[in-house]
Amino acid sequence: MNTDFHLLPADAAASASRLDSFALCLLLLTGTVALVLLALMIGFSIRYRAGSNADRTHVPKQGLSVEIAWTVIPLLLFLGIYAWGAIDYVKLYQAPANAMPVFVVAKQWMWEAEHRNGRREIGQLHLPLGRPVRMVMTSQDVIHSFFVPDFRVKQDVVPGRYTSIVFTPSRTGEYRLYCAEYCGTEHAMMLGRIVVMQPAAFAQWLEAGPRQPGMAARGFELYRRYGCSGCHDPGSSVHAPDLTGLLGRRVHLADGRELTADEPYIRDSILVPAKDVVAGYAPIMPSFAGQVGEEDILAIIEYIRESAHDQRTERR
Amino acid sequence: MTSAQNDASIVDEGTAPHERREPSYLAGGYRLIDWLTTRDHKRIAVLYAISITFFFFLGGVAAALIRLELATPQGDLVSDDTYNKLFTAHGIIMVWLFLIPSIPAVLGNFLMPLMIGARDLAFPRLNLASWYLYMAGGAIVLWALLAGGVDTGWTFYTPFSSMFSNSHVVAALSGVLVLGFSSILTGLNFIVSVHTLRARGLSWFRLPLFVWANYATSLILVLATPVLAMTLVLVAIERLFQVGIFDPALGGDPLLFQHLFWFYSHPAVYIMVLPAMGVASEIIPCFARRPVFGYRFMAYAILAIAVIGFLVWGHHMFVSGQSMYAGMVFSLLSFLVAIPSAIKVFNWTATLYKGSIRFSAPMLYALGFVGLFTIGGLTGLFLASLALDVHLSDTYFVVAHFHYIMVGGSVMAYLGGIHFWWPKVTGRMYSDTWGKIAALVIFAGFNLTFFPQYLLGYAGMPRRYHSYPGEFQLLHVLSSAGAVILAVGYLMPLGYLAWSLRYGARATPNPWRATGLEWQTDSPPPEHNFAIAPVVVREPYAYTPEGP
Numbered sequence: 001m002n003t004d005f006h007l008l009p010a011d012a013a014a015s016a017s018r019l020d021s022f023a024l025c026l027l028l029l030t031g032t033v034a035l036v037l038l039a040l041m042i043g044f045s046i047r048y049r050a051g052s053n054a055d056r057t058h059v060p061k062q063g064l065s066v067e068i069a070w071t072v073i074p075l076l077l078f079l080g081i082y083a084w085g086a087i088d089y090v091k092l093y094q095a096p097a098n099a100m101p102v103f104v105v106a107k108q109w110m111w112e113a114e115h116r117n118g119r120r121e122i123g124q125l126h127l128p129l130g131r132p133v134r135m136v137m138t139s140q141d142v143i144h145s146f147f148v149p150d151f152r153v154k155q156d157v158v159p160g161r162y163t164s165i166v167f168t169p170s171r172t173g174e175y176r177l178y179c180a181e182y183c184g185t186e187h188a189m190m191l192g193r194i195v196v197m198q199p200a201a202f203a204q205w206l207e208a209g210p211r212q213p214g215m216a217a218r219g220f221e222l223y224r225r226y227g228c229s230g231c232h233d234p235g236s237s238v239h240a241p242d243l244t245g246l247l248g249r250r251v252h253l254a255d256g257r258e259l260t261a262d263e264p265y266i267r268d269s270i271l272v273p274a275k276d277v278v279a280g281y282a283p284i285m286p287s288f289a290g291q292v293g294e295e296d297i298l299a300i301i302e303y304i305r306e307s308a309h310d311q312r313t314e315r316r
Numbered sequence: 317m318t319s320a321q322n323d324a325s326i327v328d329e330g331t332a333p334h335e336r337r338e339p340s341y342l343a344g345g346y347r348l349i350d351w352l353t354t355r356d357h358k359r360i361a362v363l364y365a366i367s368i369t370f371f372f373f374l375g376g377v378a379a380a381l382i383r384l385e386l387a388t389p390q391g392d393l394v395s396d397d398t399y400n401k402l403f404t405a406h407g408i409i410m411v412w413l414f415l416i417p418s419i420p421a422v423l424g425n426f427l428m429p430l431m432i433g434a435r436d437l438a439f440p441r442l443n444l445a446s447w448y449l450y451m452a453g454g455a456i457v458l459w460a461l462l463a464g465g466v467d468t469g470w471t472f473y474t475p476f477s478s479m480f481s482n483s484h485v486v487a488a489l490s491g492v493l494v495l496g497f498s499s500i501l502t503g504l505n506f507i508v509s510v511h512t513l514r515a516r517g518l519s520w521f522r523l524p525l526f527v528w529a530n531y532a533t534s535l536i537l538v539l540a541t542p543v544l545a546m547t548l549v550l551v552a553i554e555r556l557f558q559v560g561i562f563d564p565a566l567g568g569d570p571l572l573f574q575h576l577f578w579f580y581s582h583p584a585v586y587i588m589v590l591p592a593m594g595v596a597s598e599i600i601p602c603f604a605r606r607p608v609f610g611y612r613f614m615a616y617a618i619l620a621i622a623v624i625g626f627l628v629w630g631h632h633m634f635v636s637g638q639s640m641y642a643g644m645v646f647s648l649l650s651f652l653v654a655i656p657s658a659i660k661v662f663n664w665t666a667t668l669y670k671g672s673i674r675f676s677a678p679m680l681y682a683l684g685f686v687g688l689f690t691i692g693g694l695t696g697l698f699l700a701s702l703a704l705d706v707h708l709s710d711t712y713f714v715v716a717h718f719h720y721i722m723v724g725g726s727v728m729a730y731l732g733g734i735h736f737w738w739p740k741v742t743g744r745m746y747s748d749t750w751g752k753i754a755a756l757v758i759f760a761g762f763n764l765t766f767f768p769q770y771l772l773g774y775a776g777m778p779r780r781y782h783s784y785p786g787e788f789q790l791l792h793v794l795s796s797a798g799a800v801i802l803a804v805g806y807l808m809p810l811g812y813l814a815w816s817l818r819y820g821a822r823a824t825p826n827p828w829r830a831t832g833l834e835w836q837t838d839s840p841p842p843e844h845n846f847a848i849a850p851v852v853v854r855e856p857y858a859y860t861p862e863g864p
Binding site: 030158159 | 391396397400467469473475476480564565568569570571604605606607609610612613634635636643644647648651655658659661662663665666668669670671672673674675686687690694695697698700701702703705706707709710711771774775776778779780781782783784785787861
């Protein structure tokens with residue numbers, strides 16, 4: 001890891017240099033404003049110091065046109081900056097279809113990551129170069145925050161919900177992962193190492209080393225064990241919605257709403273089934289709150305995600 | 317104060333001042349009990365000044381230890397736990413025991429009645445009660461800190477504070493709750509006083525901007541503080557009785573706390589900075605010998621900041637997991653609230669134009685305030701920009717930004733106000749030379765302390781870390797060195813102002829040739845402020861470059 005100080009962190013994600021140009025433009029703009037104000041204050045201070053013989057006739061007390069000018073011009077500038085920042089922000093949360101999900105559970109005081117094939121790591125995270133990555137994150141205890149300065153990304157990791165952030169590593173190497181939300185005694189020690197590898201090397205790494213069965217396989221096992229299949233399988237006697245290929249599908253709800261089924265939706269449906277009942281079904285599912293852990297829910301979600309691929313394979 | 321003084325008869329307007337000269341408010345009643353039972357707003361202001369100064373230096377000691385710890389990357393001076401308790405103590409003390417009450421409770425208490433030509437605030441007993449609440453709240457907080465400390469940070473984020481911290485959270489919450497009631501009472505008192513006790517002829521648009529600023533601040537105090545009180549009670553309930561409010565393990569919502577907390581704590585930033593703007597608006601016209609430029613725009617800007625300030629709390633939560641659309645709305649509103657602040661800076665600068673400027677100590681503090689507030693405000697634009705905030709939030713960039721606003725802004729203005737009204741409050745002059753030296757030392761020390769933190773933040777240094785990777789050390793060392801200079805700067809006024817109390821020259825009623833009502837009475841003012849109830853016949857800030 002590089003220990004020399006650099007004013008700018010490395011731009012190791014595709015969005016980083018875009019953000020740096022924005023920051024630079026804003027710095028030039030605000031710097032100009034600050035310098036002009038400073039020059040005016042110093043200039044007036046010298047010219048109109050007590051005892052100088054500067055012209056002080058026609059002292060203006062107010063000036064409507066000046067006031068309007070210095071209200072409207074900043075307003076327009078601010079709207080421009082706002083739009084620029086907002087557009088870049090929206091891009092940070094838009095996941096491309098080929099984004100590779102990585103699941104993270106944060107706890108006092110460590111980062112646990114799990115890849116889709118079941119390979120797990122603690123305190124470090126291996127990622128392939130050039131592939132959009134979508135972090136799906138939750139916390140087991142308090143609020144943490146996933147912060148990689150070299151990628152210019154940060155996202156709070158909140159207990160009780162999934163948050164996500166998307167980025168594309170654009171440079172191989174090792175980068176620091178920090179916890180940015182104060183989380184207790186060893187907050188400053190909750191560090192991680194992100195290793196960006198060439199895709200081939202990453203694929204090799206992913207297959208090497210000890211791992212559990214793939215997340216989806218584990219999810220299928222849990223799907224059976226918790227009894228989900230009893231109601232949700234196509235042939236079951238209880239009438240429950242089919243979950244095959246659910247992720248990303250639009251879902252119509254009993255109360256007329258409509259939403260896209262994403263990870264938080266499935267998690268809520270397991271823990272608070274009465275919250276979003278699918279149209280045409282009775283709200284008879286019991287809650288699994290307190291019975292199923294975050295890591296198990298993530299595995300079940302992964303099984304449901306994979307079921308779409310299975311279906312496609314079958315059709316072929 | 318005796319009952320005879322309390323029900324003194326209304327001043328007879330027909331009598332000439334020299335025939336009925338009353339003794340100063342400092343004369344008579346020297347005993348401690350006379351001070352502790354006073355209902356005179358000026359004495360209460362002095363009580364506040366002493367207690368607030370104590371807490372300022374206490375919070376400063378915590379800050380000094382923090383900077384000392386951060387001089388090396390290893391975190392070898394104090395343990396991680398102690399460090400967490402130190403920055404929590406620093407935050408709680410500085411925010412609730414110093415910044416929020418400083419200008420309103422000390423300068424506002426002393427000056428609001430004088431500036432509106434009143435004999436006292438509308439509710440003198442309530443005023444004393446709010447000082448006692450302040451002391452009680454301060455004592456509870458102090459107890460929590462001494463009994464073992466609190467490690468949640470001043471923001472008390474749940475579920476850490478409600479379910480996971482093993483420190484004295486409930487005691488600290490109770491202290492802050494009591495302090496909140498103190499500020500509500502002060503705010504209420506100011507609002508009623510401005511509405512009912514203005515002198516004859518003192519219309520709304522003849523009010524000094526300091527009064528406008530404290531009036532707007534009081535509206536925020538009265539409207540927002542109850543939300544804080546409620547939030548703190550909810551945290552205590554969850555912590556004590558495990559009722560699921562904020563902890564998802566109990567069925568609560570952790571983001572609910574942040575919404576409630578920032579609904580108070582963002583407007584609280586304006587509680588800290590609006591009165592500072594009021595102080596600058598008094599000092600700059602006086603020493604530039606010019607009416608403040610665009611008086612009405614300045615007053616409207618104060619009100620606009622107070623109103624829009626209520627609508628921007630979500631910009632503390634851009635990466636919290638709230639919806640992307642909420643982030644976009646809060647970002648837009650945050651840019652809007654920056655506009656009235658910009659207007660004020662432009663108007664202060666324009667006030668210097670064609671003036672006859674004297675650089676006495678209060679003026680240096682006021683100009684320092686404008687400069688530091690400008691830098692703090694402009695860097696706020698980086699944080700209001702959504703995509704940049706994703707990178708910068710919870711880093712030292714934020715730490716630098718809010719210290720520029722709160723310390724560079726509020727504390728500079730508070731010191732400027734202390735120097736400006738010192739002759740009025742104490743009846744003594746201080747050494748202007750020492751005042752100027754201190755102002756420059758503080759300005760230099762401040763910039764050296766906090767400017768490197770902007771760079772640290774952009775480079776990725778997270779806040780609230782007691783140890784850090786080695787590459788950040790250089791900037792931390794610069795910052796710590798600045799803190800040493802800053803500490804010296806803050807100790808200097810303590811010395812020369814104390815010296816002036818005994819040896820300073822006697823102050824005339826109006827040493828700065830200022831035009832505010834408070835300068836139309838003796839220094840120090842008599843117990844009932846004015847020998848004759850004043851009548852206002854002109855606009856505020858009737859300064860001319862030639863001088864009166």
